[in-house]
Amino acid sequence: MNNPQVVDSSVDVITHIQQRPLVEMLDDPLDRGQHIEVLRITDLSKFYMMGEVRVDALKHISLEFHAGELAVLLGASGSGKSTLLNIIGGLDVPSSGKLFFHGREMTAATEAELTAYRRRSIGFVFQFYNLISSLSALENVQLVTEIADNPMPAEEALRLVDLGHRLNHFPAQLSGGEQQRVAIARAVAKRPELLLCDEPTGALDFQTGKLVLDVLEKVNRELGTTTLVITHNASIAGMADRVVRLRSGELSEDRQNLTRMSPSELVW
Ligand SMILES: Nc1ncnc2c1ncn2[C@@H]1O[C@H](COP(=O)(O)OP(=O)(O)O)[C@@H](O)[C@H]1O
Numbered sequence: 001m002n003n004p005q006v007v008d009s010s011v012d013v014i015t016h017i018q019q020r021p022l023v024e025m026l027d028d029p030l031d032r033g034q035h036i037e038v039l040r041i042t043d044l045s046k047f048y049m050m051g052e053v054r055v056d057a058l059k060h061i062s063l064e065f066h067a068g069e070l071a072v073l074l075g076a077s078g079s080g081k082s083t084l085l086n087i088i089g090g091l092d093v094p095s096s097g098k099l100f101f102h103g104r105e106m107t108a109a110t111e112a113e114l115t116a117y118r119r120r121s122i123g124f125v126f127q128f129y130n131l132i133s134s135l136s137a138l139e140n141v142q143l144v145t146e147i148a149d150n151p152m153p154a155e156e157a158l159r160l161v162d163l164g165h166r167l168n169h170f171p172a173q174l175s176g177g178e179q180q181r182v183a184i185a186r187a188v189a190k191r192p193e194l195l196l197c198d199e200p201t202g203a204l205d206f207q208t209g210k211l212v213l214d215v216l217e218k219v220n221r222e223l224g225t226t227t228l229v230i231t232h233n234a235s236i237a238g239m240a241d242r243v244v245r246l247r248s249g250e251l252s253e254d255r256q257n258l259t260r261m262s263p264s265e266l267v268w
């Protein structure tokens with residue numbers, strides 16, 4: 001390997017694991033390396049100027065996320081959730097404060113480094129699926145797998161989201177929930193380290209939304225992808241390891257769930 005940062009971070013990871021007591025590791029059958037820090041946000045703020053008026057979208061947020069974590073990000077409309085996710089995903093930059101990915105300061109990264117970060121490390125899922133209507137489910141996913149470094153086969157990604165029987169369907173021939181699952185397959189096919197989902201069930205009814213959450217939970221469990229899910233629906237928080245809440249741009253809650261509920265047990 002000729003990239004010193006890659007060598008450094010893998011050494012950190014190994015040291016970190018070795019420092020954990022063996023008993024603790026054996027006691028934790030579902031250990032997915034949750035003690036390895038993937039993201040660190042320190043004193044992050046973001047404001048927008050609307051003419052003369054200043055809108056403070058995020059105020060002094062500090063947070064860490066760990067490898068394999070499934071976190072739900074709650075908050076009312078306008079509380080700053082999308083702004084935070086977009087900054088984490090390198091789509092937007094903060095007004096002040098820092099973002100670290102595996103200890104590398106992304107807020108000091110060059111444009112080219114940010115592009116590489118978005119392309120290699122981040123999978124995005126949005127409320128509206130953004131599929132290309134003239135391409136089949138398989139072709140929509142292949143658009144990504146053709147340019148990724150180490151993708152899974154597009155068919156495998158679609159099987160992972162339980163759409164192995166819909167490979168040749170076009171978006172118009174799929175239900176909303178199925179289209180969202182194609183969008184999830186597209187996001188995970190490049191094996192991103194972070195999966196960022198902004199209101200992934202926002203346009204779906206209750207039952208269909210649960211199927212989509214089931215798929216996100218499965219991706220997190222089977223691939224170990226660190227997953228952040230934005231919602232304004234507090235009932236969804238039960239499926240998470242971690243619940244983070246924003247209120248008017250401020251962090252108002254940050255807690256661990258002792259156990260994760262299966263999405264099928266959620267009620268809203
Ligand atoms: N590009 C922008 N220009 C101006 N104000 C914005 C912009 N994006 C978001 N905001 C404002 O920042 C606040 C937080 O927005 P957002 O992060 O989208 O909230 P949420 O996703 O929780 O609904 C809101 O008051 C919103 O109007």
Ligand SMILES: [Mg+2]
Pocket residue numbers: 081082083198
């Ligand atoms: Mg939003």
